[in-house]
Amino acid sequence: MASWRFEAIGTLWEIETTDTLSEVMRDAVSATIAEFDRTWSRFREDSEVARLGRSGGRIVSADAAPMLDLYADLTSATQGGVNPLIADSLSALGYDADYSLVARPPVQAPSGWDEQLSWTETGVSASSASMLDIGALGKGRLIDLVMQVLADLPGDVVVDAGGDIRLRGAGVRIALEHPFDSRKAIGVIEARDQALCASAINRRAWGEGLHHVLDGRTGLPVRTWAATWAVAPEAMRADAAATALFFDGGAQLANEWEVDWVRMSTDGRVEYSANCPAELFLTGGNTRPAPER
Template identity: 70%
Template structure:
């Protein structure tokens, strides 16, 4: 397999392909990444999201409907714990556009976010400033877009964006990284024509108990679950469920969407969905879990 590595949206990417990508292929990927980042990055002063958070207004995006429709479902399933207006909460804890990493007091996200932000399939509107963060599923969405940009490339493809992975074609065995020891895996799963997305509290962590997975209702980082993995046909769905699994209601929306999953608690317990195909190594601490 040929391999192309690059950095984008704050993470390392690797695209593996049966055929070596042409300059045109790479250009198509770069253009799609740049478009998505220019629209949705809260770390760019020139992004549409930053403008919306500063002045309100509207902007056009083909990602608006798919992503915000999914957020509506996630918010309902988790009783408001997942909320796209969590940007101010992240900034209050130091995970801001300047990466100050200087924590302040937690700030709750507005519970009425669906009254503050409206959208269609191709536009986002906010009458007053509303600062969006699409980190719960945005990287998965971009993985899907990159794969789509390479739809004309023949053969097998693997798109890996810092552990959010989508596979087209032959099966790939992927280790489930231990959240407290990156040299170890708690299991392995084969992904074929589908996606595996993961989230963990050891990623984007900058202090004692501080990380990027927040409960929007409190503005504080979650404490019960350390890592989650979700298997779905597309990466945005897998990414969304990987976020939801940190909260009550996560297993239920996973079951509704037909997504298999694994999650590990901060005290070392491992749960998985019924019928999950992952092979888990921590058998002494592993138990199957139906949605609860």
């Protein structure tokens, strides 16, 4: 397999293909990532999201409806825990455009975000200044877009963006990194023609107990779950499920989506979906299938 590594959207990407990617194909991938970043990054003053956050208005993008439709499902399932207007809450805790990492008092995300925003197949509009953060599923969406660029490429393809992975063709065994010790894994999953996305409180963490997975109802980091993994046909849905699994209602939503999943609590317990293909290394009372709901 040929490998191409590069940095983009603040993370390391690796694309593995049966044959070496041509310069034309690499340029197409780079252009797709750059366009998505210019539109949706809240860390760029010149992005469309930053403009929406300053003055409202409209973002023209075919990505808006797929992402916000899924956000509506996430918000409903988690009773408001997942909210795309969480950006101001993240900034208040120090995860802002300048990466100040200086925490101020937390703020709640607006509860009626789907009344503040409206969207169609061509874009999203905001009735007032509205800073979006698509972190719950945005990287998964971008991985899917990159895979679309590579759709006509013959052979096997692996798109890995900072550990969130979508595969086409040959199966790959993927370790589930222990959230409290990156040298260890709690298990492995073998995936083929699927996506595996993960989230953990040891990633994008700063200060005392601060990390990027916030509860929109409180503006504070979640405390019950430490890491989640989700397997789905597409990366955006896997990414969304991995976020939902930090909240009550998330496991039920993942099951409704027929997404296989694993999650580990902050006290070391592991739950997993009924048909989860993961091989887990923890044994005994530390692991259990999730209860039927």
